[in-house]
Amino acid sequence: MLLSNNSLAVNEKGNLTIGNCDTTELAKEFGTPLYVVDETVLRNNCRKFDSSMKAYYGKGLVIYASKALNCMEVCRVVADEGLGLDVASGGELYTALKSGFPAEKIYFHGNNKTEDELVYAVKSKIGRIIVDNPTELARLDKIAAELSEIPKIMFRIKPGIDAHTHDFVKTGQIDSKFGFALENGEAFEAVKLTKDMKHLELVGLHCHIGSQIFDIDPFILAAEVMLNFYLKIKNELGMEFTDLNLGGGFGIKYTDQDDPKEYNIFMEKVSAVVKGFCEKENLLMPFICIEPGRSIIAPAGITLYTVGAVKEIENVKNYILIDGGMGDNPRYALYKSAYTALLANKAGVAADYTATIAGRCCESGDLIAENIQIQTPAEGDILAVLATGAYNYSMSSNYNRFPRPPIVMVKDGKARVVVKRETYEDIIRNDI
Numbered sequence: 001m002l003l004s005n006n007s008l009a010v011n012e013k014g015n016l017t018i019g020n021c022d023t024t025e026l027a028k029e030f031g032t033p034l035y036v037v038d039e040t041v042l043r044n045n046c047r048k049f050d051s052s053m054k055a056y057y058g059k060g061l062v063i064y065a066s067k068a069l070n071c072m073e074v075c076r077v078v079a080d081e082g083l084g085l086d087v088a089s090g091g092e093l094y095t096a097l098k099s100g101f102p103a104e105k106i107y108f109h110g111n112n113k114t115e116d117e118l119v120y121a122v123k124s125k126i127g128r129i130i131v132d133n134p135t136e137l138a139r140l141d142k143i144a145a146e147l148s149e150i151p152k153i154m155f156r157i158k159p160g161i162d163a164h165t166h167d168f169v170k171t172g173q174i175d176s177k178f179g180f181a182l183e184n185g186e187a188f189e190a191v192k193l194t195k196d197m198k199h200l201e202l203v204g205l206h207c208h209i210g211s212q213i214f215d216i217d218p219f220i221l222a223a224e225v226m227l228n229f230y231l232k233i234k235n236e237l238g239m240e241f242t243d244l245n246l247g248g249g250f251g252i253k254y255t256d257q258d259d260p261k262e263y264n265i266f267m268e269k270v271s272a273v274v275k276g277f278c279e280k281e282n283l284l285m286p287f288i289c290i291e292p293g294r295s296i297i298a299p300a301g302i303t304l305y306t307v308g309a310v311k312e313i314e315n316v317k318n319y320i321l322i323d324g325g326m327g328d329n330p331r332y333a334l335y336k337s338a339y340t341a342l343l344a345n346k347a348g349v350a351a352d353y354t355a356t357i358a359g360r361c362c363e364s365g366d367l368i369a370e371n372i373q374i375q376t377p378a379e380g381d382i383l384a385v386l387a388t389g390a391y392n393y394s395m396s397s398n399y400n401r402f403p404r405p406p407i408v409m410v411k412d413g414k415a416r417v418v419v420k421r422e423t424y425e426d427i428i429r430n431d432i
């Protein structure tokens with residue numbers, strides 16, 4: 001079984017536990033579907049990244065990419081661990097600021113930030129705004145001038161390396177909706193333009209090459225591409241940047257097939273490359289940011305469901321019908337993402353049954369997993385889907401007007417609600 005960061009275990013009753021809480025008791029107390037996040041795993045993951053940044057590179061900041069799971073309590077824990085925070089919308093920024101997250105450690109991303117969002121970010125004096133394109137650059141310049149502010153900005157660059165899961169391609173690809181292209185001179189021209197902009201301070205460049213990446217080489221290549229561009233800018237424009245943001249995308253173990261590298265190896269190698277390059281080329285050693293999202297929060301979370309019925313279709317397949325689905329976890333419907341699932345109240349017995357897990361939305365594609373091995377199911381069993389901390393709650397919807405599940409945070413045998421379950425009242429809240 002997949003044990004994420006030693007958070008999960010099986011107790012003497014044969015029930016799955018998380019953070020020393022019996023999951024069947026959690027299901028009883030808080031109802032299902034239920035998101036559960038182990039605070040200890042979340043904190044340990046923050047520390048793992050932070051300590052490896054300190055050990056191998058020194059001056060840098062680990063920034064949690066909050067789109068993976070953004071709610072006020074997660075923001076508070078991340079702030080308490082000393083990390084920075086990525087936000088990708090006004091709503092994520094609002095949540096962070098309301099939670100008391102230090103504004104100077106907030107980084108604002110997005111490929112089409114609206115005027116309102118930019119005004120909000122500038123007025124809030126957040127740490128960095130990562131500008132995506134020339135139109136946005138002009139929009140932000142105007143806003144900053146009107147507000148008499150000088151926000152620190154970075155540019156999102158397409159380094160021409162596209163990495164997803166098991167392989168990566170060095171395409172020099174320009175076809176992405178994110179960022180400034182290098183090869184056609186767009187990025188260089190934009191950097192040049194900022195020399196005369198009195199209300200924007202360009203402190204460095206950013207790249208983010210993909211997600212759920214297991215290989216270290218694409219990160220190294222991306223760092224080299226960025227540093228070579230820093231060198232060109234220094235030589236041709238006389239500008240030197242203080243910051244370099246290398247993005248996130250580190251892979252995690254969803255199933256036994258996944259084999260992510262220890263994060264330390266990444267930081268060790270990337271640090272060596274950056275330090276070596278800067279020494280050789282006499283470049284300022286930049287303050288480095290990395291932006292893990294999934295790898296910080298995904299392993300900390302599980303989702304609990306109640307089995308409503310088992311539908312055995314002879315010579316076709318067996319469906320386990322659960323009380324959630326694509327509304328609370330759209331990742332299988334979107335990308336056929338693989339998950340590990342088990343029956344929490346039968347965690348001690350063998351998985352000798354083949355089943356497809358289906359939700360209750362009016363869509364045949366409303367599945368969580370297909371043809372997986374699991375314990376023999378029955379009505380009333382509690383199904384646990386593992387490693388759902390990232391891109392589940394944050395991608396959830398009210399399709400079919402199902403209320404969203406709550407988030408319960410567990411720690412050392414204690415559980416507390418950090419996001420309440422939606423009610424039918426919430427469902428009609430904005431209806432007139």
Ligand SMILES: *Cc1c(COP(=O)(O)O)cnc(C)c1O
Nearest residue numbers: 065208211248249291292293294
């Ligand atoms: C999504 C995103 C991340 C985090 O990606 P993960 O795969 O969750 O680590 C980091 N930076 C940017 C700009 C992103 O869009």
